[in-house]
Amino acid sequence: MTGLGIGLIGTGYMGKCHALAWNAVAAVFGDVERPRLAVLAEASQDLAERKARELGFARATGDWRSLVTDPAVDVVSITTPNAFHPEMAIAALEAGKHVWCEKPMATRLPDAERMLAAARASGKVAALGYNYIQNPIVRLIRRLLDEGRIGEVNHVRVEMDEDFMANPEELFYWKSEASSGHGALDDFGVHALSLIWILFGGVRRVCGHMAKPYADRPVKDGGRRSVETYDIATTLIELDNGASGAIALNRSAWGRKGRIFVQLFGSKGTIVFDQERMNEVQLYTTDGAGETQGFRTILTSPHHSPYDKFIPAPGHGLGFNDLKIVECRELIRRIDGEAAHLITFDDGIRIERAVDAIARSAHSGVWVDIATGGDRQAA
């Protein structure tokens, strides 16, 4: 028997991350056939060939369309800029390939809806790259919630902050153009929403606000250009389960590098997590005498599947790239027809709709009800 044939489109930040995952998944997990790294597509044939050699792919192409129809390819990893996702994903699905597309689905909701339709029509697996939900910590949290360890969750706060847009004197570039999307909200706010989705399910109402910390930025030839996107977004939310909450996003937050700060308050305890310390989670429960109650810092360990597949000793730490290897394994699981801890297009569309609702609310200044936007499915 032979492993899945892989086609990779794009070799930037996430493209390399996918490639590393495809290279490693069999060795890490030991229970899947080694994928065949079949074809790599880049903007030019030359670049594609160089990257194919580095990343271990058998063939290279400067034409992604040939990749998505290549008979040697079973799964297409799409890691190009967001604007390309719809065309590539739909083409791959229509060619009968499974798709593993980086988040978000698209820059506009209608495109995402078309992608979902294509996925449903194809009957193939269409998964999204939401790395952070693959942290074994997140699965631990989910299990703790399911077991009622902190009771009923009634309040949720999620913050996501980085500082790649924090310098007001950095030259204007495409992330400040309206065509790139709303700003922090869709640029990385989708990660916050993915965590809420995987832990709790849907959001039913939102009230958003978006802000520009800097009205303009310098341009190369001198002068300044008005910023069109919102580097900051804050949102009040109500979840389907009735919990209240807030989401705060800031991509101009000096000093924050990869912070995703999650606070889950329940009737019997509290869970706190920070992605910048991705191998730790804080748990407070009301068990035991009051004098020794406190937030405990749990370090990731072989207790927290699938950490054990990476390292047999506790507390030694997974890295960001390992999360993609986990996601890769989940994708294969889904392709094999098993249940998987994964965000598919069916789930992802809810995230996209929430983004759209928050943006509309920010512009209108009133609460927006998400449920009215379309049918809802179980996770």
Add this chain to the structure above:
Amino acid sequence: MTGLGIGLIGTGYMGKCHALAWNAVAAVFGDVERPRLAVLAEASQDLAERKARELGFARATGDWRSLVTDPAVDVVSITTPNAFHPEMAIAALEAGKHVWCEKPMATRLPDAERMLAAARASGKVAALGYNYIQNPIVRLIRRLLDEGRIGEVNHVRVEMDEDFMANPEELFYWKSEASSGHGALDDFGVHALSLIWILFGGVRRVCGHMAKPYADRPVKDGGRRSVETYDIATTLIELDNGASGAIALNRSAWGRKGRIFVQLFGSKGTIVFDQERMNEVQLYTTDGAGETQGFRTILTSPHHSPYDKFIPAPGHGLGFNDLKIVECRELIRRIDGEAAHLITFDDGIRIERAVDAIARSAHSGVWVDIATGGDRQAA
């Protein structure tokens, strides 16, 4: 020359705290006359006498009205439940006494406005007990802001969480009755607003949300009673200075004991503070090479006035009660006609108006503009 004559009404949590401050202020600072602890009022003569003996007051009374007119009294400390503040403060001011009243001013905005009017009419000092702004860390933050160390602040987040209402099986008591106020918002949200006020000035627009984590609570004789107040409140804000922000309050937050988590994002850096670690502040600036940039943890020290009045060595730590001693010194400064780091009724009314606006917004579901609510004064 002789020190100020002190009258203390109430000897609960904050009453004892006031008494400790009046006892200690002269010895700590060494530059004020030792206050005369003149009269203590409690609900009964017996209780008053016992407490006067413990706390070092010369005389005791079961009638607070006699205290506020007592010639030996120059300043009245009011530490009774919030509902009593207006009557007592107004009586004391009308009797020509200075007033040091615990926050918040009142349970209803019109009462607070009457207190302000009385204060203005009296010409006496009317100050509020907002302990947390007295942390030397807060003054350090203010100085860092004034010096532009983190540039222009464009985003502010303040969280305040405790868990004294977290247990859903605790018996219903007055904090769940509508007559006690809105809930988390005025019960301690005023502290969050006091920090914003002292650091940045006013809030111009708010959009609030309030939630009940528990619909009902048990009553003594069996059965359950509906909860009328909101233990959780979240608010989107815009400050007068244009910054965006969010306030999140939860008095049912298991594991949080005295958390006031403040994040101030600026164009050149970030400041983070947590009252649960009240002797530390985190500062990130863009100074120096990128490879060594990071949040630095600054421990309180004699560099941070008036820490030096308490301890000559750095990093040894002030406590919660010390903050009240600092506040006491500021109050005396104000009485002596000097500038003081203090929240007076003139400032406090802005906090009360913000509370009122947030509550109205939470009920209406739309943003409320605070500036339209009345005149604004410089801090």
Add this chain to the structure above:
Amino acid sequence: MTGLGIGLIGTGYMGKCHALAWNAVAAVFGDVERPRLAVLAEASQDLAERKARELGFARATGDWRSLVTDPAVDVVSITTPNAFHPEMAIAALEAGKHVWCEKPMATRLPDAERMLAAARASGKVAALGYNYIQNPIVRLIRRLLDEGRIGEVNHVRVEMDEDFMANPEELFYWKSEASSGHGALDDFGVHALSLIWILFGGVRRVCGHMAKPYADRPVKDGGRRSVETYDIATTLIELDNGASGAIALNRSAWGRKGRIFVQLFGSKGTIVFDQERMNEVQLYTTDGAGETQGFRTILTSPHHSPYDKFIPAPGHGLGFNDLKIVECRELIRRIDGEAAHLITFDDGIRIERAVDAIARSAHSGVWVDIATGGDRQAA
């Protein structure tokens, strides 16, 4: 009935701290007679009078000998430089006064032994100022140990680090002179030993090492003078209970301000404490499922006596000066003939002997057995 009459010698760092404690102890605890602040002694009559006014003492003197025999004085607080402790303490004890003397007992072991003899002969309470053991956290630790919460403790590490000697370009001053003692070992190492004593009892064997980070320091008139004391000391220890351990002391540790880092390893768990975060303690136990085991951070609260006497709410934080108020209450308890959490001369002499043994070991390069140095008593 009237409270104890207090005589205070010295008004520096610790003198003020004692004064604040005597001022506050009755109001904080509510169950002791208010001490009478009778006489204050300082180097000159003028200074004494000024300080007496500030600190609330009735009378002042420039002659400490008159203070220790003053009929109005029941307890003498000795807060002068260490070299004066023996003479003053012995005089006070011989005059029939209780003594509360700051640590360490003396600069030379024979003097400490003479102090102990005087204390025993007097029948009066002779207590030492070891603030850190008064942290409610320390009592909590002791109780957890007694209850076997971490099983048998088999390994102990204590570090104490500050940076007041860290700058090599600071002018030579008396702390670098041999006459001031060994250096870090007795200057503050006694605090580390006091914690070991109160938690575990005696140390039976030591192997020490002392180091000079800087060979010389500048003098005022130019040039440099050789440093005679050791700013760094490290020691291997074996406790009476058989546990192994290490003590590391550094008063030239840049960035450490008041760090006392304690790690206690037992057969069922671990306790970690850092005085720089004096309102927290970390506890790890093997209770419960492995997947949720972790160090829990316990915040001080009313559960941890006598925190409740200061603040009725948890997590609000005591300060360094509050520890002295606790110690003051324990002293009064002992004077009243009750058991007390306190280091008396009988206990303190063991600390002094351990210091002496460590210093001898550091010079000889071999282990020194402390038990052979004299009789041992139960704590």
Add this chain to the structure above:
Amino acid sequence: MTGLGIGLIGTGYMGKCHALAWNAVAAVFGDVERPRLAVLAEASQDLAERKARELGFARATGDWRSLVTDPAVDVVSITTPNAFHPEMAIAALEAGKHVWCEKPMATRLPDAERMLAAARASGKVAALGYNYIQNPIVRLIRRLLDEGRIGEVNHVRVEMDEDFMANPEELFYWKSEASSGHGALDDFGVHALSLIWILFGGVRRVCGHMAKPYADRPVKDGGRRSVETYDIATTLIELDNGASGAIALNRSAWGRKGRIFVQLFGSKGTIVFDQERMNEVQLYTTDGAGETQGFRTILTSPHHSPYDKFIPAPGHGLGFNDLKIVECRELIRRIDGEAAHLITFDDGIRIERAVDAIARSAHSGVWVDIATGGDRQAA
């Protein structure tokens, strides 16, 4: 051109880690030829074949001797239990292969010396697996030291603690047998010494102590067996550069999972690192005003080579397995004749000699001078 041919002996904890590194190194770094995973050896042919399939090796053998002479093999990864290292490494070197052997070199110093002799005779690269020095943080620390950012380092503390031997009721197994070595000292203490070596060079004098937290452990058939190894070791050290220090090791430290706590005190600052938070380092310097000095937490980022080869964004975190990939790249660098950040047998022998000296000191109770044990070379 073709990549190095790899032979892997052993597929346990570290064997898998090596395999993952060989699989990933080319894709991560993009500047080396993709290694050929040629032969894998395990205890049996069956196991070898299964593991070869999982880990991507072309051939499998149950006979490691055939692997070390296989013409397709250029480098031999040795990841078997320590007792096998000498025989395998010497055979591989004698067969003209490069060797990458997990730490420590051997269970007895004479064996390690024989390995060194074989390496020198072969002219091949003989490297040791010391993962932790490959953390980009460690290189950052080294660079900061070289640049004098914390001045002259005068005091060093290294702690290494895990809890895999912490349960006294776990069945006796080989780690408690004397044949396995001294205990914590060589089992993982070598890691502590490797960090000291890479940052500072050699240790010149040591004074050790070793302890058994549990005298005996249960055996399967009932009863208990005496423990022969020391789960705890503490050592006073003097470095070649004159700095004093201490090393504390505990493999029965409940709650510690992979803690390596390093404190480096210098004349101008301090560096603190904890491997359990392997993506952070704390730096304190005396730059700037005292009021804003503090330990800054630096998160790993592309500033810290070779983090950038893994992830282009800061603060996203490397994992434990990534360190082995870095080490693999350094090994290839060395094979290519370049300078490398790597511990070779020439360096490793100093670590082994230090271990031997500490153990002898622990038994004799006196300081042992390491320099007298043999020639020293520059790092």
